[in-house]
Amino acid sequence: MDISLCEKAFSNYKFFYQKGENRNCGVLVLVKHGIHVNRVDCKLPNVCAIDINAEDELRIIGIYAFDSRSWSWDNISPFISNRCAVYGDFNVDLEHDTNKAEILLNWADENSLAPYTPNLPTSLRSNRIIDYAFTRGKNIDIQTHASNTTSDHFPILSVISTNIKQNVLGTNVHWKVFALFSEYAHAFWEKRWNVRNIDVTYDEYIKFLSLLTARCTITFPLDRYRVAIPTELRSFISYVRALSFRALRTKSSELKVEVRCLRKIAKLELKSFLARQLSTALRLRNTSSPISVSFWSKTKRFLKPSSSTLHAFVDSSKQIIREPDKMCELAADFYEDFFKKQEVVRPHPYTDSPLIEFDNEDEKIPVVTLKELVETIHAKRKKKIS
Template identity: 65%
Template sequence: MFYQKGENKFGGVLVMVRNFMQVKRVECSLPNVCVVDVKSEEEIRIVGVYASESRSWNWQQISPLLSENCVIYGDFNVDLEQDGSKAVGLLNWADSYFLAPFTPDNPTSLRSNRVIDYAFSNSAKIDIQTYKGNTTSDHYPILSVLSTKIKETVKGQTVHWKVFNLVTEYTFYFWEKYWSLNNLDMTYNDYVQFLRLLSARCTIFFPLSKYRVAIPAELRSFLSYVRALSFRQMRTKNIELKNHVRAFDMLWHEGCIGKLRQMGIPLAYTEWIKAWLENRRGYIEINGEKSRWFNIEKGGPQGGILTPTVFISYHADMPDFLSWCTSHFFADDLAAILAGQIGIKYSKQCLDLEKKLKLFVDQLEYYCLLT
């Protein structure tokens, strides 16, 4: 956040920047003028201006602050179409430094039908428009998009989890009382927003080349605390999936060989795999006592890489049956990611997730019957 003091109690310019962006402030002694350099692949200089009628400086004094890739945003107090000589003077100065004006289509002043908030740029094209929502100012806010390339790998981030945990401990009794006295959905939304803002406040950014990413113990402890608080309010439990059957031991030989042939694997290879899977026998030994020999009609030999490879090839078409969710398959373990709707009440989110989980289980059961 960068601030430049104004010339009266209502003046001043504030420039706020996202944490992950590299920004350097440029020295400027002019009141109501704030200048920053954004460090992207092409450095961009952004100048924030509030040009009041009673300002003590003129446009020529801003000229030394301009660069080859520069954008000027602000309240210029000049309508380029209606203000005659004032507009001509501003445009002549802009033309001398190859600055093109970019104005919104609608008026920006609530007091008159004038466009006095806009931008100048000597490089890229700017998209700019007025915001028609609520405002406490006598101007409509303007929204602008400036295209540039930011090096995403320049910065990493970490969270001060000890500070995060300390704040949550201080606010524990407040939230405990808040959960009990207020609407469950509203409280859930407020609590999620509180955690999001707190984590953003405790986050710092740093060059990735100097740090190694790690998952701190404080995070695991805090997740346990959140789950405990959630269970006390009778929230929906997490779902735990367990592996009750060894999938390798349940491999269907005939179905596997048939699918491998459909995939175009040469006959010689499929016959060799068939001979490797079939005609196997085994026995069970307990305390030195051996059972009789019995035939093994399913599964594959353990301890090598061929059985997992055959198993994965056999189930390679599983994502086609689960195409509406994100699935990850490793050996005989399956993980599926399902996302609920956003922007709705927590209770409706739970119902939506229940429907999606039921659909997932039904489709997985259907696939298992086919294979």
């Protein structure tokens, strides 16, 4: 088993692997990110055990029990807990392998384990059911998944009912990195594309895209990051953005007016949401809530870690003042004068502009009658028309 390839292919999962007694066997357990799990220290080859931190702690044990193994069933007994499920390839058919089945069932009875077997055979080489589960303190559903497989065993599907604690991890995909790497790999896939074998090339390209997406995906603790915009508000903002693109494309005046109104609503809703988040952060800043962690992580960027101690001031007369009350008064007077608003005169461009000097400013304006004024205006109009 190539572990490095498995880690790349299942980068969205936590990876637990236990080596076998030869290079062709081993046990692999994958757990989705967001589920709290702890690995149980187990040195037995082909035996991997984990604890799922649900409301009721659950232990999952995966085993591969081939005939020439170096351990017995009793070696697994210390790892059996009150709520436990043991899955794996037991290489024992409980109905047809009489002696082996009796030994296995006796061990299961001693550890209060109940067998759960699927209805259909799990081996492709014989009509036998050798892949199943034992549980303690839990009821499960199990069945054979009869599909195309490269193994000599059909996979089994099982469901365990339990309440998982709230997911505290989020995922984020760096799409800019994805797009940049896709541009770099474009020439490679353009040369590799083969019309004669298009199905194989297409499958490889889809696998490449899925692995690249997984590699560009990061997980992060939700309680350490800023509060995200609610899903409803984010969907509304996306709708308004799409509507604005449609308005630009169709050049519809009615649609532009609607987009303008919806943008105002979105801004008000976003402003109201941020105000509520700020008030909540201020109210919980001195508690043990995860919000206080985010609040202080942002606030500490604006606070200096330390400041120098003031022992004395020197006033305008070069006198050293050491008394605390006089130092406070001196500092208050200094900053009061420093921040005092000065009177700034801003002249008006019309009323406060300087007077213009004319050569004939001393001449008196002659008296004119209304009739002369009207005739002068009509004469100027006739000149413009002509």
